[in-house]
Amino acid sequence: MSTETAEKEPASKVDLAPGIGGGGEIPTFDVTLKVRRYNPEVSDEVHWDEWQLTMYGTDRVLDALHKVKWEHDGTVSFRRSCAHGVCGSDAMRINGRNRLACKTLLKDLDTSKPILVEPIKGLPVEKDLIVDMEPFFQSYREIMPFLVNKGHEPTKERLQSAEERERYDDTTKCILCAACTSSCPVFWTDGQYFGPAAIVNAHRFIFDSRDDAGDMRLEILNDKEGVWRCRTTFNCTEACPRGIQVTQAIAEVKQAILTRKI
Amino acid sequence: MSKTPAGTLYRGREGMWSWVAHRITGVVIFFFLLVHVLDTSLVRVSPEAYDAVIGSYKNPIMGLGELGLVGAIVFHAFNGLRVILIDFWKKGPKYQRQMLWGVVGLWLVTMIAFSIRHLAVVFGG
Numbered sequence: 066m067s068t069e070t071a072e073k074e075p076a077s078k079v080d081l082a083p084g085i086g087g088g089g090e091i092p093t094f095d096v097t098l099k100v101r102r103y104n105p106e107v108s109d110e111v112h113w114d115e116w117q118l119t120m121y122g123t124d125r126v127l128d129a130l131h132k133v134k135w136e137h138d139g140t141v142s143f144r145r146s147c148a149h150g151v152c153g154s155d156a157m158r159i160n161g162r163n164r165l166a167c168k169t170l171l172k173d174l175d176t177s178k179p180i181l182v183e184p185i186k187g188l189p190v191e192k193d194l195i196v197d198m199e200p201f202f203q204s205y206r207e208i209m210p211f212l213v214n215k216g217h218e219p220t221k222e223r224l225q226s227a228e229e230r231e232r233y234d235d236t237t238k239c240i241l242c243a244a245c246t247s248s249c250p251v252f253w254t255d256g257q258y259f260g261p262a263a264i265v266n267a268h269r270f271i272f273d274s275r276d277d278a279g280d281m282r283l284e285i286l287n288d289k290e291g292v293w294r295c296r297t298t299f300n301c302t303e304a305c306p307r308g309i310q311v312t313q314a315i316a317e318v319k320q321a322i323l324t325r326k327i
Numbered sequence: 328m329s330k331t332p333a334g335t336l337y338r339g340r341e342g343m344w345s346w347v348a349h350r351i352t353g354v355v356i357f358f359f360l361l362v363h364v365l366d367t368s369l370v371r372v373s374p375e376a377y378d379a380v381i382g383s384y385k386n387p388i389m390g391l392g393e394l395g396l397v398g399a400i401v402f403h404a405f406n407g408l409r410v411i412l413i414d415f416w417k418k419g420p421k422y423q424r425q426m427l428w429g430v431v432g433l434w435l436v437t438m439i440a441f442s443i444r445h446l447a448v449v450f451g452g
Contacts, residue, residue: 161338181335250343297413299342299423312342313420316413 092122096171097179098129100141103190114138115179120171126159126182127166143194150306153242157194158183163244163304185247187256201243204259208267208285213278223275233272236265236314238307245301245311251294258294259286261301261311268314272327279327287322295319341427349406352399359396390449394442401437405430 096118103111116133127148134141146152148167155166160174160181174180188196214223239262246252246260267286271279286292292315301311321327337343370377383389409426413419419426 158335158337161335183335186337248337248339250337250339250346296346297342297410297420297423298339298346299420300337300339302420303340303342310420312413312423316420319414 093119094122094172094176095119096129096176098126098133099179099181100130100133100193101181101183102141102193103184104140104192114141122172124171125167126157126164126169126171126174126180127155129171129180130166130182141194142192151240153240153306156185156242156244156247156306158185163248163300165242165244165306168306185243187247187249187253188243196243196247198243200256201246201260201262202241204246204263205241205266208259208263208270208282209278210266210270212270212273212276213281214275215277225274229274232274233269235309236269236272238309239265239269240307241266242306244304244306245309248300248304250298250300251296255290255294257290259288259291261295261315264292264295264315264318265309265311268318271318271321279321280325283318283322283325286318292319292322341424345406345409345427345430349403349410352403355396355399356403387449390445393449394445397441397445398434398438401441402430402434405433 097115098118099113099115101111102114116137118129118132120129120132127145130141130143130145134143143155143157143166145155145167147154150165150168153165156163157166158164158181159166159169163185166182171180182194184190184194184196188198188200190196241262243262245265246262249258249261252258252260264286267282270276271282295312295315297312297316299312301315302309302313305311366377366380369380384393406427409423409430412426413423
């Protein structure tokens with residue numbers, strides 16, 4: 066046996082019954098992708114464009130967008146960098162919910178109906194699926210997302226127990242994709258609201274035992290447009306591609322402001 | 328910037344829709360209170376005027392309106408307790424969905440009991 070197959074490696078080392086198909090074969094299916102288009106250089110009007118695509122079972126919404134951009138219409142605009150759920154560039158509204166296009170498998174969506182892709186809500190649309198993220202990052206900068214330590218710089222690392230680290234573990238996962246902030250009904254109507262993402266990142270430092278500026282951040286968030294704008298709709302928690310318990314984090318910040326205990 | 332068409336409705340889950348219902352019932356209750364303060368203050372004008380206005384409420388349409396009003400108040404009250412628990416109970420955010428089903432259950436029990444009694448009064452004469 067070995068002498069015959071030695072010259073050529075088989076495509077798959079798993080034996081499949083004839084008829085099932087070759088090793089690497091992936092089922093394909095047809096989807097209709099509808100993208101909300103907007104190009105201020107052409108028209109102020111928004112419209113929907115639709116494409117029929119044959120996609121693989123392993124494809125994500127991002128692959129469908131790539132296929133459109135590379136093979137059908139190069140003018141379709143969207144952001145993406147890493148394409149693997151780490152950079153947080155491709156948050157968009159897929160079938161009415163905020164998702165990362167690179168983490169949403171087409172096979173998990175209802176492919177019998179068109180897949181609707183829109184830009185995230187509450188931020189000014191610049192073109193197609195690209196929004197102006199500046200208001201979002203403005204709020205992020207305001208909560209001072211960096212370590213503030215008044216003591217002397219230690220010669221080695223700043224020590225922290227496993228329990229102390231655990232306290233804010235959930236909120237370290239944020240990738241700043243804006244899926245949470247742009248899923249918040251309060252943020253849609255009140256652009257001044259800090260939004261869930263800024264509060265999550267404040268939480269990450271407020272509950273960090275090495276940080277000394279917790280009180281300052283609590284004061285910033287104890288604003289009319291701070292944590293008290295939160296109406297606990299849980300849209301942010303549901304939208305977060307990293308599974309951060311966003312509403313829980315906001316509730317903890319609310320409690321910290323009320324009790325001044327961290 | 329970009330305008331029409333407005334795009335799809337955001338498909339929020341239980342949390343969002345309970346918030347929408349909380350808002351709507353809140354506004355409904357506000358308008359009831361507005362009218363309620365006005366009609367009650369009529370008693371200062373004259374007891375007869377007050378009786379006349381209150382008497383005009385005694386018809387089936389207002390009876391059904393009262394049913395809706397009580398439904399709105401009961402939901403707003405129970406869901407209000409749920410919102411307080413989400414904010415102040417440590418495990419509130421975790422169990423918000425279960426608490427919403429609790430709210431709906433309590434609402435049903437209260438409304439079934441109230442409807443039987445109330446509709447008997449309104450339509451039974």
